[in-house]
Amino acid sequence: MLGPLDLALAPGERVALVGPSGAGKTLTARLACLPPPADLRLEGTVAVDGRTGLLAQESATALDPGSTVGRQLGLVARTRTADRGAARRAVVAVLDELGLDPAVARRHPTVLSGGQRQRVALALALLAEPDLLVADEPTSALDPVTAAEVVAALRRALDARRAALLLVTHDPGVAAVLCDRVVRLADGRAHQGTGTAAPDPRTAARTVPLAPGEPVLTWAGVTRTWRAPGGPDGRRGRGTTVGVRDVSLEVRAGEHVAVLGASGAGKSTLVRLAAARDRPEVGSVQVAPGTGRAPALQSVPQDAGGSLTPWRTVRQLLVEALRVGHPDDPDHEDVRLVELLSVVNLGHDLLDRRPGTLSGGQRQRVAIARALAAAPRVLLGDEMLSALDAPTRGAVAEALRAHADAAGTTLVVCTHDLDVAARLADRVVVLADGRVVDDGPIALLATDGAGSAALRALREASGRRTGALR
Ligand SMILES: Nc1ncnc2c1ncn2[C@@H]1O[C@H](COP(=O)(O)OP(=O)(O)O)[C@@H](O)[C@H]1O
Ligand SMILES: [Mg+2]
Numbered sequence: 001m002l003g004p005l006d007l008a009l010a011p012g013e014r015v016a017l018v019g020p021s022g023a024g025k026t027l028t029a030r031l032a033c034l035p036p037p038a039d040l041r042l043e044g045t046v047a048v049d050g051r052t053g054l055l056a057q058e059s060a061t062a063l064d065p066g067s068t069v070g071r072q073l074g075l076v077a078r079t080r081t082a083d084r085g086a087a088r089r090a091v092v093a094v095l096d097e098l099g100l101d102p103a104v105a106r107r108h109p110t111v112l113s114g115g116q117r118q119r120v121a122l123a124l125a126l127l128a129e130p131d132l133l134v135a136d137e138p139t140s141a142l143d144p145v146t147a148a149e150v151v152a153a154l155r156r157a158l159d160a161r162r163a164a165l166l167l168v169t170h171d172p173g174v175a176a177v178l179c180d181r182v183v184r185l186a187d188g189r190a191h192q193g194t195g196t197a198a199p200d201p202r203t204a205a206r207t208v209p210l211a212p213g214e215p216v217l218t219w220a221g222v223t224r225t226w227r228a229p230g231g232p233d234g235r236r237g238r239g240t241t242v243g244v245r246d247v248s249l250e251v252r253a254g255e256h257v258a259v260l261g262a263s264g265a266g267k268s269t270l271v272r273l274a275a276a277r278d279r280p281e282v283g284s285v286q287v288a289p290g291t292g293r294a295p296a297l298q299s300v301p302q303d304a305g306g307s308l309t310p311w312r313t314v315r316q317l318l319v320e321a322l323r324v325g326h327p328d329d330p331d332h333e334d335v336r337l338v339e340l341l342s343v344v345n346l347g348h349d350l351l352d353r354r355p356g357t358l359s360g361g362q363r364q365r366v367a368i369a370r371a372l373a374a375a376p377r378v379l380l381g382d383e384m385l386s387a388l389d390a391p392t393r394g395a396v397a398e399a400l401r402a403h404a405d406a407a408g409t410t411l412v413v414c415t416h417d418l419d420v421a422a423r424l425a426d427r428v429v430v431l432a433d434g435r436v437v438d439d440g441p442i443a444l445l446a447t448d449g450a451g452s453a454a455l456r457a458l459r460e461a462s463g464r465r466t467g468a469l470r
Contacts, residue, residue, distance in 0.1 A: 002027065002188045004044070009132065011049075014158065014165040016175035019185035025168040026136055028185065030054070032166055033134045050131025053163075055154075057137040059121030063109035069120050070105030076127040094123045097160070098153045099309035114277060115146035116307060119153055126157055133158070135178075136168045143295040144324045145374045149309065151177055152320070212254035214288070216410050217274060217297070217378050219249045221283035224269050242434040243269030246283070249429060249436065251378070253288075256401060256411040258421030258442070260458055261431035267414035270431070271382040274412075275299040290377050294325045298371035302383040305363025308355040314341075314366055315351040318373050325375030340369040343403045345395050361388050365396065372403060379404065381413040385420055397423040418445055418462040430455045 002024040009015055017025045027040075033052035036042050056062075064072055070091060077087035095102055098119045109117055118138065125133060138154065139147035151174055158165055158178070169175050175182055183190050224243040244266040251257050261267050272278040273285050275297060290296040308317055318337055326336065338348045344365035355363050364387055371379055385393045401424045404411050415421055421428055422445055430438035432454035438444065444451050445459070 005185075005188075005190050007183060007190055009164045009166060011131070012162045012164050013181065014167070014179040016167045016169055016179040016182045017185060018169060018172070018175060018182055021170070023185040024188065025185050029134050029136055029166050029168045032132060048132055051128060052132045052134060053125035053128050053130030055118075055122050055125045055133065055135045055138045057140045059125075059138070060109075060114060060117035060141065063117060063120060063124075065108060065110050067108070068105065069107055069109060069112070072109075073105065073120070073123055073127060076124050080127065080129055090127060091123075094126055097126075097157060098123055099149070099311070101306055113146070113301075113307065114142050115149055118142060118146075118150050122150070122154060122157065126161075130163050132164045132166060134166045134168075137170070138167075139174060140170070143298070144290075144293055145295060145298065145321050145370070147174075148320050148324060152309075154178060212252070214253045215250050215286070216253050216288045217251040217380075217412060218286045219244075219247050219270065219273065219283065220286070222247045222270075222273060222280040222285060223282040224273060224278065224280050242266070244273070244431070245434040247431075247434070247436055248283075249439070251410060251412055253377075253408075253410060255427050256404065256425045257413070257427045257429055258425035259412065259414040259429045259431060260416065260418070260421055261414075261454065262416065262458065265431040265454070266434040267416075267431060268382050269434070271299060271301075271380055271414055274378075274380055288377055291375070293327055294375040294377070296376065297378040297380055298374055298376040299380040299382065300368055300371050300384040302386055303364075304367035304371070304384065305355065305358075305360060305365075308363060308367055308370070310356045311354060313352050313354055314358075317355075317366065317370055318351075321370045321373035325373055336373070339403075340373055343372065343396070343399045344369045345392055345399065361392065364388065368396070368400070372400075372407070372409070375407060376409060378410045378412060381411070381415075383415055384413065386415070386417065390419075393417070393420060394423055400424060416458065418458060421445060430458070 005028065017029055019025055031046045032048055033054045073091040074087055077090045081087050091105065092102060095104060100116060100119055104112065104116060104120065109120065112120065135154065139150050142150060155178055165178060167175065167178055223245050226241045226243065228239045228241060247270065259267050259270065273280055274287065287296045315337065318340060319333060322333055322336055337351065341348055341350065346362060346365055350358070350362065355366065358366065368384060385396055388396065397420050400411065411424060413420070413424055422442060426442050428438065428440060428442050428444055429436055430452055432452065437452035438455050449456065
């Protein structure tokens, strides 16, 4: 039971619809752009003068997994122009506007991060050139740093257009950044207001810091496999690829874990499951909640530097994340910036540069600093130092460990590099063919002949490369 409800948006106006869950926010907002559900009795009218677009919480997961991003965007662009060249240019322009690498167009949605997928969904909505964009909890499924990135992209996109916005959100911070006006839905009625409520960091949920030894990240009996694609006769390719099989691991507050394994052993699968970029078929993954607004977990893939928004300066990129991790402490921003850059072996002369003017290795290190800035409970790296030259890699690994100890961050780092593992971790887990074959203190690495065949093979390969391990 909802209403009677009167709500009007002027062209270009941005209105946030807030209120307790169950108040009817989603229904109200979606009536503006979708036909009413079949079982809804609706009195009165909803009229929109122009086109509408929808960006929903689940938009990122609703992209077609079987088709490239470029194809999906192209289809929408061609609804606005018959000229293929113009459609292609519109796709390139919107990707650029939203800070997405042009290469994203050639990829399938499944290999993108949650934040990239949600920006692709936003690109789809924008290509339809809506006069009204309905955004229903557009960032609720994202971690706070990624959410801030999507909100910033949405804000810039709206500033560059005349589109109006009807935003459903439970986050007053998101409403404050995006909207001119807040309408509160409660008791089935709309309570109109003006101005927006600024986020109050003091009311943000606080969780007590964990005591050393408490679990921060747990994989419990996790299995993820893929059926090899079958041929048209349905008989070929009946094999199964194993990502991880029956993995149980508990990472506790205060420890730093190196996950080692040859290529294909399942390291990246394990990371994707923990970062909620994939789901296990069997078992579950648990992450202890973050502190305050800070995220529970930040993950840094090997190419994290490539997904930094190109036109923001290093300072802007880091400050954005710092405000998530340390919302109450603006006075120490400069000190923190310099400290974070020194952890990744960069000077503060880089602060006013943009990612495009940095080398790949510098960009990657900025991405690591940005993940640390958000003060996550767990930093999960997937070959995150692999692209750096060996001396830098060693220095960053050691500084990272010192920083993590001081900040109370737990490091979980997947690598095939024993030297990185030895400098950064105090516990080593070895994977082979998707299973845990070793789990012990880091000294295991340097004990000749100890451990599984997989670890011995890694040790031999590393010995051949570097002479000897420290
Ligand atoms: N999306 C996917 N579809 C099919 N197989 C996959 C997928 N992702 C990973 N795999 C397979 O799972 C196994 C483990 O891969 P991965 O986790 O990437 O290993 P690592 O990171 O240790 O190199 C490999 O055999 C890989 O081919
Ligand atoms: Mg990998």
